[in-house]
Amino acid sequence: MSVVKFSGDTSCPxxxxxxxxxxxxxxxxxxxxLEPYTTLHIxxxxxxxxxxxxxxxxxxxxxxxxxxxxxxxRKMVPGKxxxxxxxxxxxVRDQIAREVIGKDGDRFVPFLGSIFxxxxxxxxMGVIPGAQFPIMSSLAFPVSLTLMVYITYxxxxxxxxxxxxxxxxxxxxxxxxxxxxxxxxxxxxLQLVVTRPVTQAIRLFANMFAGHLLLTTFTLAAYYxxxxxxxxxxxxxxxFGVTVVLTGFEMxxxxxxxxxxxxxxxxxxxxxxxAEH
Amino acid sequence: MKADGADFPNSDDSRETADMxxxxxxxxxxxxxxxxxxxxxxxxxxxxxxxxxxxxxILGIGLALYLTYARVSAMDRNTTTSDRSNDxx
Numbered sequence: 001m002s003v004v005k006f007s008g009d010t011s012c013p014x015x016x017x018x019x020x021x022x023x024x025x026x027x028x029x030x031x032x033x034l035e036p037y038t039t040l041h042i043x044x045x046x047x048x049x050x051x052x053x054x055x056x057x058x059x060x061x062x063x064x065x066x067x068x069x070x071x072x073x074r075k076m077v078p079g080k081x082x083x084x085x086x087x088x089x090x091x092v093r094d095q096i097a098r099e100v101i102g103k104d105g106d107r108f109v110p111f112l113g114s115i116f117x118x119x120x121x122x123x124x125m126g127v128i129p130g131a132q133f134p135i136m137s138s139l140a141f142p143v144s145l146t147l148m149v150y151i152t153y154x155x156x157x158x159x160x161x162x163x164x165x166x167x168x169x170x171x172x173x174x175x176x177x178x179x180x181x182x183x184x185x186x187x188x189x190l191q192l193v194v195t196r197p198v199t200q201a202i203r204l205f206a207n208m209f210a211g212h213l214l215l216t217t218f219t220l221a222a223y224y225x226x227x228x229x230x231x232x233x234x235x236x237x238x239x240f241g242v243t244v245v246l247t248g249f250e251m252x253x254x255x256x257x258x259x260x261x262x263x264x265x266x267x268x269x270x271x272x273x274x275a276e277h
Numbered sequence: 278m279k280a281d282g283a284d285f286p287n288s289d290d291s292r293e294t295a296d297m298x299x300x301x302x303x304x305x306x307x308x309x310x311x312x313x314x315x316x317x318x319x320x321x322x323x324x325x326x327x328x329x330x331x332x333x334x335i336l337g338i339g340l341a342l343y344l345t346y347a348r349v350s351a352m353d354r355n356t357t358t359s360d361r362s363n364d365x366x
Binding site for chain 1 (some may be wrong): 292
């Protein structure tokens, strides 16, 4: 029996096959660090132009163009594009803004809508042939979005409730014995200031990261195992089948995570507008 | 504006429910970080690091769970009260 070479062996190709005698190249975090195409030096800062940043710009253009095109020739009897745009707008307004924030929700619909559709289409890039990279699996993107959300609800909270009451209403929850506040108030403060934004960003990032890793593993396995033997055919067909099923599942998760991210944004904005009672 | 009540469901309730569900995760993380971290710090000062970290982490998780329980109970009380006042109307 021939010795199976480690897939990291330099004599192995990047995507080896079973017949090459190389081990299965299980994908790891390296697949998320794509080679930059070029680096621009502007005002002493490095701007890396790579697949991720180009895809992100493309998504921004797609989302903006769609909504501009859908809303430009506004007619009383809407055409197909306009009614699709209206459906999209109404979904964010009724299911997220009004449902969670209430009467004041309408003025946040543009913000929430931009976040929802940007995140959703960015996630969808993970399964679109040719792109096949979910932008939100690059930690910088969920972190930047979360920072925008964080600054927004912190500002709104301090403006509407006053800087002190905003923090005290979160730190001293109702229905708790006064003595417990000594232990619970610092916990709630840390929750409000640190872990809330961190979990919001990581939840989106980790879901997209794991989904992409899973899809890559089964796609590679389908190719790696494909060979004229029973185990090869069975293994390859099974891996391919799993890839197809997982792609469908991943598309569901992509929509769900975009929805959850936007819903949480609305929850936090709503919480900042209306103090707990 | 037409029928406000129909257009704007009880947003306070749905927000609090959604907030509660997701908040428990960040509360657990905060509890673990804060009191586990405090345990680590005390361990650095007085030795017995493992024991301090273990006690701190369990205390943090326990407090976070208690907080979730207290908030849900408070929410339940509010809902029951508002249900009752709706029935009386």
